[in-house]
Amino acid sequence: MSQRQIIQVFEQYQKARMQFVQTVADLASRPQNIEILHNAGVMSMLRPLMLDVVPSIQQTAALALGRLADHSDDLAEAVVKEDILPQLVHSLSLQNRFYKKAAAFVLRAVAKHSPELSQSVVASGGVDALVLCLEEFDPGVKEAAAWALGYIARHNALLAQSVVDAGAVPLLVMCLLEPELALKRIAASTLSDISKHTPELAQTVVDNGAIAHLAQMILNPDAKLKRQVFSALSQISKHSVSLAELVIEAEIFPAAVACLRDPDEYVKKNVTTLMREVVQHTPELSQVIVNCGGMAAVIDYLGNCSGNLRLPGIMMLGYVAAHSENLAMAVILSKGVPQLALCLSEESDHTMKAATVWSIGQIGHHTPEHAKAVATANLLPKLLELYMDASSSEDLQAKCKKALKSILQKCTYLPGLEPLLYDAPSNILKHVVCQFSKVLPHDSKARRLFVTSGGLKKVQEIQAEPGSPLQEHINAINSCFPEEIVRYYSPGYSEVLLERLENYQPA
Amino acid sequence: MAELLQIKSQVKEFQQEYVDKNSYAEENRQKENQAATRIQSWFRACKVRAYLSHLHKQAVIIQKIWRGFTARARFRQMVKAAYFIMKMNFYEEMAVRIQRRWRGFFVRKYIHNFYARKSYLEGVSQKNELVRQELDELEELQKRERDCLEMVKEQTAKVYQAYRLHHLLSTKQCPGVFNSPFRPAPHEMEQLLRQVKYQAPTRLAHRGRSSLLGMPGPAAPSFPGTPGSPWIKNTRTCSSSRPILHPIACKKEQSQFREPGEVWEQHVHCPDLTLRLQTSHTHLEEAQKQLRQQEGTGSMLHHLSHSRSSFTHPAYAKSFR
Numbered sequence: 001m002s003q004r005q006i007i008q009v010f011e012q013y014q015k016a017r018m019q020f021v022q023t024v025a026d027l028a029s030r031p032q033n034i035e036i037l038h039n040a041g042v043m044s045m046l047r048p049l050m051l052d053v054v055p056s057i058q059q060t061a062a063l064a065l066g067r068l069a070d071h072s073d074d075l076a077e078a079v080v081k082e083d084i085l086p087q088l089v090h091s092l093s094l095q096n097r098f099y100k101k102a103a104a105f106v107l108r109a110v111a112k113h114s115p116e117l118s119q120s121v122v123a124s125g126g127v128d129a130l131v132l133c134l135e136e137f138d139p140g141v142k143e144a145a146a147w148a149l150g151y152i153a154r155h156n157a158l159l160a161q162s163v164v165d166a167g168a169v170p171l172l173v174m175c176l177l178e179p180e181l182a183l184k185r186i187a188a189s190t191l192s193d194i195s196k197h198t199p200e201l202a203q204t205v206v207d208n209g210a211i212a213h214l215a216q217m218i219l220n221p222d223a224k225l226k227r228q229v230f231s232a233l234s235q236i237s238k239h240s241v242s243l244a245e246l247v248i249e250a251e252i253f254p255a256a257v258a259c260l261r262d263p264d265e266y267v268k269k270n271v272t273t274l275m276r277e278v279v280q281h282t283p284e285l286s287q288v289i290v291n292c293g294g295m296a297a298v299i300d301y302l303g304n305c306s307g308n309l310r311l312p313g314i315m316m317l318g319y320v321a322a323h324s325e326n327l328a329m330a331v332i333l334s335k336g337v338p339q340l341a342l343c344l345s346e347e348s349d350h351t352m353k354a355a356t357v358w359s360i361g362q363i364g365h366h367t368p369e370h371a372k373a374v375a376t377a378n379l380l381p382k383l384l385e386l387y388m389d390a391s392s393s394e395d396l397q398a399k400c401k402k403a404l405k406s407i408l409q410k411c412t413y414l415p416g417l418e419p420l421l422y423d424a425p426s427n428i429l430k431h432v433v434c435q436f437s438k439v440l441p442h443d444s445k446a447r448r449l450f451v452t453s454g455g456l457k458k459v460q461e462i463q464a465e466p467g468s469p470l471q472e473h474i475n476a477i478n479s480c481f482p483e484e485i486v487r488y489y490s491p492g493y494s495e496v497l498l499e500r501l502e503n504y505q506p507a
Numbered sequence: 508m509a510e511l512l513q514i515k516s517q518v519k520e521f522q523q524e525y526v527d528k529n530s531y532a533e534e535n536r537q538k539e540n541q542a543a544t545r546i547q548s549w550f551r552a553c554k555v556r557a558y559l560s561h562l563h564k565q566a567v568i569i570q571k572i573w574r575g576f577t578a579r580a581r582f583r584q585m586v587k588a589a590y591f592i593m594k595m596n597f598y599e600e601m602a603v604r605i606q607r608r609w610r611g612f613f614v615r616k617y618i619h620n621f622y623a624r625k626s627y628l629e630g631v632s633q634k635n636e637l638v639r640q641e642l643d644e645l646e647e648l649q650k651r652e653r654d655c656l657e658m659v660k661e662q663t664a665k666v667y668q669a670y671r672l673h674h675l676l677s678t679k680q681c682p683g684v685f686n687s688p689f690r691p692a693p694h695e696m697e698q699l700l701r702q703v704k705y706q707a708p709t710r711l712a713h714r715g716r717s718s719l720l721g722m723p724g725p726a727a728p729s730f731p732g733t734p735g736s737p738w739i740k741n742t743r744t745c746s747s748s749r750p751i752l753h754p755i756a757c758k759k760e761q762s763q764f765r766e767p768g769e770v771w772e773q774h775v776h777c778p779d780l781t782l783r784l785q786t787s788h789t790h791l792e793e794a795q796k797q798l799r800q801q802e803g804t805g806s807m808l809h810h811l812s813h814s815r816s817s818f819t820h821p822a823y824a825k826s827f828r
Contacts, residue, residue, distance in 0.1 A: 018768060054768060054771060055767045055768075055771070056766055056768035056771070096767075098767065258642065260642065261645060261646040261649070263649075263653075291631070292634075292638075293634045293635055293638030293639075294638075295631070295635060296634075296635030296636075296638050297638060297639070300639065300642070326627065326628070329624075329628055330627075330628060333628055333631060333635075334631070334632070334635050
């Protein structure tokens with residue numbers, strides 16, 4: 001046979017391999033084919049192709065493997081079991097950039113499913129190889145490597161620590177400075193995943209100067225980048241006061257408030273999350289945010305969105321109001337209470353309702369002024385209703401009770417308290433009656449109103465054990481009114497009168 | 508002698524008397540002694556009592572004087588102390604008044620400053636209003652920008668459409684698709700078609716598309732009108748003073764690399780270097796034979812043109828694929 005014919009045989013084989021690998025890669029991009037491919041034993045076929053002589057076959061095989069592992073948990077485990085990871089990691093350092101991209105894709109696809117799989121990636125030395133990839137020139141390679149590191153670090157603190165120990169953080173911070181948007185996004189997302197676990201990890205990220213670079217990217221027009229930047233900043237600032245102060249010192253605040261009107265809803269959600277994480281630490285930090293007008297912007301945001309997106313905003317209002325009474329008054333003045341009332345009525349999820357109820361409790365419990373603001377928004381009957389409703393979760397009921405108790409102990413606004421006289425259970429009722437007994441002795445107009453609106457009648461109908469605090473309050477209330485009126489309104493008075501009538505002998 | 512006898516008789520009486528008296532005295536001695544002792548003791552007692560009462564009286568006088576002295580001293584001391592306490596109370600009351608005023612002032616000014624709180628809350632409300640207004644404006648601005656961009660995108664898409672459909676332009680002989688005789692006026696597409704200048708596609712096609720924006724758009728305030736838009740004739744809005752130049756033929760940006768497999772193939776591929784023709788040297792006759800077989804379908808013209816223009820390139824002049 002001539003040389004040409006022999007070489008032709010090899011060429012044919014190569015073409016066949018190439019076609020196989022390309023077709024498998026194309027099929028793997030559709031989810032319905034994955035199961036069939038797996039049953040046909042694609043994993044063991046692809047494994048030798050990854051060691052192929054021809055670089056493009058290697059790359060396409062790696063791509064196909066990555067797509068397969070991406071779709072399902074079992075295939076990712078099969079990749080690990082077939083021992084493909086060590087050779088992937090080994091060739092990561094040797095090959096060209098297309099292969100590196102494909103190999104990083106495979107590592108990412110394997111690591112994303114569970115912590116155990118990520119641990120196996122780490123154990124085969126994947127993290128060091130990926131960190132080496134971060135030093136490459138090609139932005140696509142850096143992006144793939146950063147993405148894989150992000151997925152590894154996402155699962156738990158130990159894995160994030162191993163990523164940090166490999167020295168990834170300075171390289172990621174440098175990636176933030178690159179001009180390519182996709183690379184910036186992925187770097188920000190990975191930093192966010194690293195710093196979310198423990199304060200030490202967040203401190204490491206901050207020590208590498210991440211905050212300044214993240215702060216510069218806040219006003220970038222790209223929405224996805226802003227999402228990741230705000231998410232990273234909020235994960236950093238949630239751990240401690242000093243970290244939150246560092247984030248605030250980067251002077252993001254008046255500018256970040258503008259992002260609350262961004263058309264992308266996740267950007268808005270992440271800005272609000274950042275605000276919440278900053279505000280929860282100290283009153284001074286809350287003061288910074290209130291002073292730059294963040295309160296109004298968040299309340300408008302609550303009005304414009306719905307569902308789970310509202311949760312960070314609601315919690316932020318609660319945290320701000322919890323610190324001191326003038327901050328709570330600032331919340332009230334920024335029209336926070338009507339907005340919270342709307343949220344309470346519109347949302348049906350119990351965790352959201354519990355958060356709203358908690359915030360309302362934090363706002364109303366400081367002084368009678370605050371309690372009056374809450375009562376005029378007609379929230380007390382709603383809170384009572386939620387407390388009494390049997391279908392509310394336990395958490396919701398507990399929060400309602402706590403909020404009601406703390407607000408009622410300061411509430412002196414009697415028209416707001418009256419509806420509560422009728423339906424409340426005895427543990428709430430005693431607080432209501434206690435408030436009445438405090439206010440009525442001093443205010444004659446209130447006494448008149450109390451009688452005419454039927455409150456006195458209701459109070460007489462309450463049965464309490466003698467000597468209990470409830471009975472004492474009832475006695476205190478009765479002592480504010482003349483005997484005849486109290487007797488007139490006591491239950492069964494008409495029978496007593498009729499009895500007297502029967503026994504009366506006209507003279 | 509008589510006297511002697513008398514005295515001798517008297518001696519006996521005398522002796523008897525003496526004995527009687529002695530015995531009588533002897534008898535009463537005890538009693539008299541006791542009586543004398545009693546009288547003496549009583550007398551002595553009176554004496555001592557008188558002395559003692561005298562002493563007592565003196566002692567009382569001394570004590571009286573001493574007690575008066577010490578009591579007066581104590582009293583003076585008490586008066587001094589009471590005076591001192593009264594003074595201290597007075598001072599303390601005055602100090603309390605001062606402190607009360609000071610504390611009220613201090614707390615009202617620095618700790619629970621009502622007016623500061625009020626102005627702070629007012630400031631917060633105003634700031635909120637301001638921020639709400641500014642955010643509204645910002646949102647408005649951003650929305651307008653986005654709408655602008657959208658519109659420009661649409662416009663460029665339309666112009667590109669017109670560029671691709673330039674052949675549907677109506678001619679003098681035959682009205683185009685967009686210029687139906689039943690319409691009162693031609694469709695806007697027709698206008699676009701008339702404005703678009705057709706240019707044979709060059710390598711610049713990708714770059715040139717972005718400079719289409721010299722087109723008079725309805726609301727495109729912030730776009731720099733490019734002077735040399737290759738597709739649009741008569742750009743009425745741009746200044747005609749600048750000569751319209753052809754766009755600089757810049758180097759085509761490096762597109763996606765070829766598949767490595769291809770490149771490898773190119774490197775590795777064995778060139779078949781021969782001096783023989785790739786096609787057989789009877790190729791021409793065979794082709795003519797084929798054509799003659801198909802002569803019934805084709806016209807004579809095709810056959811003639813074919814015979815004139817057909818010649819084979821020699822294989823060695825062919826470059827590597």
